[in-house]
Amino acid sequence: MAPLRLIWLALAIWGAIHPMSYFLQWFNENSYDLMAMVDAWHVNAATSGLVWDLTIAAVALTIWILVETISTKRWLNLIAILATFGIGVSCGLPLYLYLRSKPAKQSV
Template identity: 50%
Template sequence: MSPLRLLFLVLAIWGTLHPLGLIFTWFAENGVSLTGLIAAWRAGWAPAALFWDLVISAIALSLWIVTDCRARGDRLGLLAIPATFCIGVSCGLPLYLFLRARPV
């Protein structure tokens, strides 16, 4: 495995563990409530701006993944789309780059 591909894998793992750790900490303090979590993300201008920034980035990334996977004939890269929306762009983008960098 190339050093760059290994770096993408490390970033995908970090982009999974760090955000999920923070979300689970929030759940432990506030109860498991997705509506409460989304309300917290939109509670002020700064978190709302970050929330929408990530939503728009996730949509753009997903469109690129679909287009790129179709052009390359590579379906495995599509796994990055649910990772993007279920975990975050911090997981989905490096995961896709990791999958895309492999020999096809």
């Protein structure tokens, strides 16, 4: 595996584990109420700005993934959209870069 692919994979794993540890800690302290977490994200202008920054980045990433997946027909790459909205851009983006950097099959 190419070194850059290993970097993308490592970042995807880190981007899944590190943010999720904070989410789970928050849920354990504040109940498993998703709407309460959304309210916490908008506690002040700084956090609201971060939420919107990441939301716009997630939408842009999703459009990019959809356009490339339709043209390349690498349907497995769509899993990066689930990772983006289920975990975050910190996981979805490097996961997609890992998946898209896989060499295409050579026709013989």
